[in-house]
Amino acid sequence: MSEPIPAATVTWPTKDSSRVPFQVFVDQDLYEREQTTLFRGPVWNFVGVDIEIPNAGDYKTTFVGDTPVVVVRDHDGKINCVVNRCAHRGATLCFDSGGNKEDFTCAYHNWRYDLSGTLKSVAFQQGVRRVGGMPPDFDMCKHNLTKLRVETICGIVFATFSDDTPPLETYLGPRMVHHIRRTFSRPIEILGTSSQVLHSNWKLYIENVKDSYHASLLHTFFTTFKLNRLTMEGGVLTESNGGNHISWSKRDTDKAEGTSYEKSGELRAMMDDFSLADPSLLKVWGEFDDGITHAIQAIFPTFVVQQVQNSLALRLLVPRGVDKSELFWIMIGYADDTPEQRDMRLRxxxxxxxxxxxxxxxxxxxEFVQRAIKRDTDKNAVLEMGGRDVEDQQSRVSEAAVRGFWQAYRGVMGL
Ligand code: FES
Ligand SMILES: [Fe+2]
Incomplete structure (x- = not known):
């Protein structure tokens, strides 16, 4: 039996999640434990969109935590997800980002699996002229690829290693489901994909996604061009023990008079002397009846649905080590967009x-955080904006959703 990974020694300074020990962003043991307890635990991980693999044999490679997986459509049209590791001696099965295959044949010794990950043949199983080969009691059934559970909602594909993960819609929560159905009410198309390496712990990026307080303070562009400001009508919904949230706002409701946005010099992010040579980037149209122009939805642990005006995207964050991660973007539009709408989305x-x-x-x-906390891991981040609890907020001047992430994280990790 393998030795259990020793419990990480992180102690939380408060019962609530208004403090976060910086140690959680640099602790190697904790990183290892996240991979087993969290990413292979009772969570649904986003692994793709069904239109990425429309035909039988279509597959894509991605990650659950830092475990490589393959998502594939079989001949029955079912979507399967398997660990991208041969059951023989552990070689990577698929090296590319995707394609189409009849089956999966490992390059190393040519063991062959069907599209559900079931082992179908072992090269030279009977040896050569009955000499060599596998022992007679070798049991093919015991050497399939590791199969994950898969569920989809509106074509968005999730996978989990754990039998304890509740059904997907229960895991998401009713308001998260409602928002997904609202955003994916029409068939989508993929406009493009990209990825970027972040030199920071994965949880720092997820904190940022859930941080509705920072958007118009960090982002000069948002504030200066009045795309997203805290003076607009907006709020934060939290669900599923805080792990899932939506932060939303309505651009047309901005009431900035008499606030920091209007008082020259109060905000770093407000640059009165900035202008755009080509303002076509700011051309938008209202496409949702609810009037919401910005909605960031995060599903625990690492999936994001984004609406920034007409820029729609799915994001997946993949941990790449304790101080490195990779962010994958799938930019989307709707299949029935007009050419003008497609052009505006691309802009x-x-x-x-x-x-x-x-x-x-x-x-x-x-990365700025990661650099600065390196030698102060006994100190804590302070998260008291909007109170110390995890609850819905009528304002985005709040860190409630960030606290929600930590509440959910601590629950799964037992911290
Ligand atoms: S490692 Fe895959 S067939 Fe040997
Ligand atoms: Fe941001």
Whole structure:
């Protein structure tokens, strides 16, 4: 029996999650434990969209935590997810990002699996002219690929290692399900994909996603061009022990008079002397009846659904070590978009992604934290904006959703 990974020695300074020990971003033991207890534990992990693999044999490679997996559509049209590791001696099965295959044949010794991950043949199982080969009692049935449970909602595919994970819609919660159905009410199309390496612990990026307080303070572009400000009508919904949330706002409701946004020099992010040579980037249309122009939805642990005006995207964060992660973007539109709408979405996609006018800052801010906390791991982050609890907020001047992440994280990790 393998030795259990020793419990990490993180102690939380408060019962609530208004303090977060910096140690959680640098602790190697904790990172290892996250991979087994959290990512292979009772959580649903986003692994793709069904239209990425429309036909039998289509597959894509991705990750659950840092475990490589393959998502594949079989001949019955069912979507399967298996660990990208041969059951023989552990070789990687699929090296590319995707494609189409009849079956999976390992390059090393050619063991062959069907599209559900079941072992179908072992090269030279009977040896050569009955000499060599596998022992007679070798049991093919015991050497399938490791299969994950799979569920989908509106074509979004999730996988879990654990039998204890509740059904997907229960895990998401009714308001998260409602928002997903609202955003994916029409068939989507993929406009493009990209990825970027972040030199920070994965949890720093997820904190940023759940941090509705920072958007118009860190992001000069949002504030200066009045795309997203805290003076707009908006709020935060939290669900599923705080792990899932939506932060939303309505651009057309901005009432900034008499606030820091209007008082020159109060905010770093407000640059009165900035203007755009080509303002077509700011051309938008209202496409949801609820009037919401910004909605960031995070599903625990590492999946994000984004609506920034008409820029729609799915994001997956993959941990790459204790101080490194990789962020994958899938930019989407609707299959029935007009050419003008598609063009506007593509223009607005300049706001996000690796070099996005807004997202660039989200990519680097975690690294700024990672650099600064290195020698102060006995200290804590302070999360008291909007109180100390995890509950819905009528305002985005709040860190409630960040506290929600930590509440859910501590629950799963037993910390
Ligand atoms: S490692 Fe895959 S067939 Fe040997
Ligand atoms: Fe941001």
């Amino acid at each position: 607005q996609s300049n706001l996000v992604g690796p070099a996005g006018l807004v997202s660039m800052e989200d990519g680097i801010i975690g």
